[in-house]
Every structure is written in C-alpha cells, then in structure tokens.
Amino acid sequence: MTDAADLTAKLIRCPSVTPVEGGALVLLGDLLTQAGFEVHRVDRNGTPNMFARWGAKGVRSFGFNGHTDVVPPGDLASWTYPPFSGHVGDGLIWGRGATDMKSGVAAFVAAAIDFVTGTPPDGAVILTITGDEEGPGRDGTRALLDWMDQQGERMDVCIVGEPSNPDIMGEMMKIGRRGSVTFRIAAKGVQGHAAYPHRAKNPLHALTRYLDDLIATPLDQGTDHFDPTGLQITSIDCGNPASNVIPEAASAVVNIRFNDLHTGESLTRDLTARAQKISDETGVALTLQADISGEAFLTQPGPFVDLVRDIVTRETGRQPVLSTSGGTSDARFVKDHCPVVEFGLVGHFMHQVDERVPAAQVQQLKDIYQRILERYFE
Structure with a gap:
C-alpha cells in the first residue's frame, strides 16, 4: 500500500x-x-x-x-x-x-x-x-x-x-x-487650477461617475448553480500630491467574478460601451484594458x-x-x-x-x- x-x-x-x-x-x-x-x-x-x-x-x-x-x-x-x-x-x-x-x-x-x-x-x-x-x-x-x-x-x-x-x-x-476578469481603467482629462474648474476637465469626476454606475445596479441575480456576479473596485489612484490642482489623469482597477450568464468578452463590450457614453458626455477619455483569467x-x-x-x-x-x-x-x-x-x-x-x-x-x-x-x- x-x-x-x-x-x-x-x-x-x-x-x-x-x-x-x-x-x-x-x-x-x-x-x-x-x-x-x-x-x-x-x-x-x-x-x-x-x-x-x-x-x-x-x-x-x-x-x-x-x-x-x-x-x-x-x-x-x-x-x-x-x-x-x-x-x-x-x-x-x-x-x-x-x-x-x-x-x-x-x-x-x-x-x-x-x-x-x-x-x-x-x-x-x-x-x-x-x-x-x-x-x-x-x-x-x-x-x-x-x-x-x-x-x-x-x-x-x-x-x-x-x-x-x-x-x-x-x-x-x-x-x-465563476469566471474572472480584471479591468484597468485609465481616465485622461485636462489639468488645471482647482479654483478655475471651467478651464480643466477633471478625470476623477468622470472616473468616479463611471465606477458609481458600475456598482449601482447588480449585473444579474444569479442562476440555478451560480451566485450573482460580483464586481469589486480594488484600486483608485491619480498620483496627485497637490490639493489645489485638478489632475490630468486617474486610474482604477475593477475585478469581476462572473457566472455563466456572461463571458469575459461580453463584459468587456458592456463596460467599454458604458465608458464611451461617459467619455462623450464629459470630454474625459476613459479607456479599458481587460485581463480575462478564466471563463x-x-x-x-x-x-x-x-x-x-x-x-x-x-x-x-x-x-x-x-x-x-x-x-x-x-x-x-x-x-x-x-x-x-x-x-x-x-x-x-x-x-x-x-x-x-x-x-x-x-x-x-x-x-x-x-x-x-x-x-x-x-
């Protein structure tokens, strides 16, 4: 034995x-x-x-x-x-x-x-x-x-x-x-003085609006064998040491653990479309990089x-x-x-x-x- x-x-x-x-x-x-x-x-x-x-x-x-x-x-x-x-x-x-x-x-x-x-x-x-x-x-x-x-x-x-x-x-x-996909989100705006926001485009405002949109409504209610898809914001950063400066750029990381109602590709399409909508409305460019580690x-x-x-x-x-x-x-x-x-x-x-x-x-x-x-x- x-x-x-x-x-x-x-x-x-x-x-x-x-x-x-x-x-x-x-x-x-x-x-x-x-x-x-x-x-x-x-x-x-x-x-x-x-x-x-x-x-x-x-x-x-x-x-x-x-x-x-x-x-x-x-x-x-x-x-x-x-x-x-x-x-x-x-x-x-x-x-x-x-x-x-x-x-x-x-x-x-x-x-x-x-x-x-x-x-x-x-x-x-x-x-x-x-x-x-x-x-x-x-x-x-x-x-x-x-x-x-x-x-x-x-x-x-x-x-x-x-x-x-x-x-x-x-x-x-x-x-x-569950599948897993990580999104690295970059927001590019226009730097400016905090006292003159009309001369700048704050990337943090657009980015946080986007993130709030992602977490406001669950992606689904789950299935017979899977819990609801979970979305977690794991990082937000702009590297700005000055309190009176609107930064030029900001970034965030989002991880989604998804059930079989989605694929990494379908989630990428959905989140990219949402980002484009906010980019069009704010003038801040939001771009996404997706890393799908498993379906x-x-x-x-x-x-x-x-x-x-x-x-x-x-x-x-x-x-x-x-x-x-x-x-x-x-x-x-x-x-x-x-x-x-x-x-x-x-x-x-x-x-x-x-x-x-x-x-x-x-x-x-x-x-x-x-x-x-x-x-x-x-």
Whole structure:
C-alpha cells in the first residue's frame, strides 16, 4: 500500500516555490515509473510539468489534475516548524503545500498506484501535474493539455484535487467555477487650477461617475448553480500630491467574478460601451484594458458528477453540496478538454503560516479517490 501521508511529507520537503520544480516532479516521476506508468516531462518555457499514464493510449480513461508548486512561505521566523521540513507530529503534517495541494497530489498518486497494482483496469489512468498553478498559469496545465492534444492523449473525465471543503470532509465538491476578469481603467482629462474648474476637465469626476454606475445596479441575480456576479473596485489612484490642482489623469482597477450568464468578452463590450457614453458626455477619455483569467463553466450534473458525489457520501457520511464558489483553479483549462469536477481536502490553512493537514484526512482522500476509480472501471 502506498502511504499518501508519507508521500505528502516527502513532497513538502521539495522546495517547489513557483516556478521552481524543487525535486517534486522527479520524486513523483520515479515513483510512478516504478509502478508501471509511462511518464513524460512536458516542460514549457521553463515551467515544469509531468504527464503519466497507466494503460494504453486511446482507451477509456480517468484523469486527475493537480499541482506541486506552492506560494512563498513568507517570514520563516513565523513558522513553528521550517516550511519545507515536512514535519510530522501529533497526527499533523506541517509545511508549505500541506493543504494546497501537495496532499491532494499525494492522495491521487497513491490511489492510482494502488488501484492499477491491485486491480488493473480495463482502461487508462492519467495524471497531469503542473508546477505553474500558483503562477501565471500560461505554461502549466495549458501546456499539458496542448501536448496531450498533439500526442493524441485523452482524458474522458477528470478530478482536480484542489481543496474543496470549507470545514468538514465531504461537505462540498465543485462542479464549476465563476469566471474572472480584471479591468484597468485609465481616465485622461485636462489639468488645471482647482479654483478655475471651467478651464480643466477633471478625470476623477468622470472616473468616479463611471465606477458609481458600475456598482449601482447588480449585473444579474444569479442562476440555478451560480451566485450573482460580483464586481469589486480594488484600486483608485491619480498620483496627485497637490490639493489645489485638478489632475490630468486617474486610474482604477475593477475585478469581476462572473457566472455563466456572461463571458469575459461580453463584459468587456458592456463596460467599454458604458465608458464611451461617459467619455462623450464629459470630454474625459476613459479607456479599458481587460485581463480575462478564466471563463465561467459548469459541469452539468449527470453520471460523472453522480459517481463522485455517491462515493464521497459513502466514504464520509455526508452528501456534498454541488458548488461553483471560490476563486479560479486549473479546472478552468481542463473543462475545455473533458468534464471536470473538483474534490479535495478541507482548505483551512491554504497559503497561511504554519500550513498543515491531518494525516488521517490525506489517507481518507486517497481512499475516496481509489473508490472512485474502482467504481468508474467496474
């Protein structure tokens, strides 16, 4: 039996802060090769990635996706144990990545190895593991999926092992995610003396009017599986140190987390049209730059979702809520390849100092993944 908790500790000891590999993929590659998996490194632009498959190419396949890169540990002096020590004590595994998500990777790697060793499936098990989830995301899972397409590799369904449970194992699984788009808004007016506003065009007046228009009315009321779209102003600036000067320029940043009633493109069109209207009325030029980091998606409830939900219920005694909450994950890329859901650990200590996870919870997650594989290939 492959010990998922021990593998978690070993992975934590690999200092794989994005985009450094840190030995994590080497460790997993050796382990999977010994278990009979065909393993390929799929690095792109210096980003480390790994593809592993047990079974033949082109047959029915079940996939897992996850990442071994982690965020920086911050102030080392604030940690009870060194962040890359993988300290194990009192039933806990400590270190950066313990929750997000070296434990999830260890659980699905251990489950896959034990499954194919014990009951070789009539099909293939595919593992896609990246070192770029916490970074820009351009050369991680995207690179793996591009490579798979070129090589004729295919997952029929996939579980992303990100932490999905808010407080208790089994309470939530993700069947979709909101999209995310960030708008950087520039306002260009005419500088002038505050006592003579008729000789100037105040960009802040136009910009704040525009921002007020954006937040005055909700973009929607939500859908059956999604909360209402949320818009947050995250920055307003003009860099003006003088109280008696109308500035020439101002800027703002707006982030929108949107449901499946919108796309990044449709929101860009809407916000640009609103900006143009205010520009025409005020004479202040408002321009937008959009950065779409992910589109909203939903894996419709059906046989795959039901299978995962049923196993989670049997193993934890709780029927998980089908959720689309939270931020973004690499599921936003996998959804273009095959149906995808997310199920993983409780995410209490993600990205925190003294990140840690109960060893028993990692083992429980491994057992859930193994039961899912057994049911899928029955």
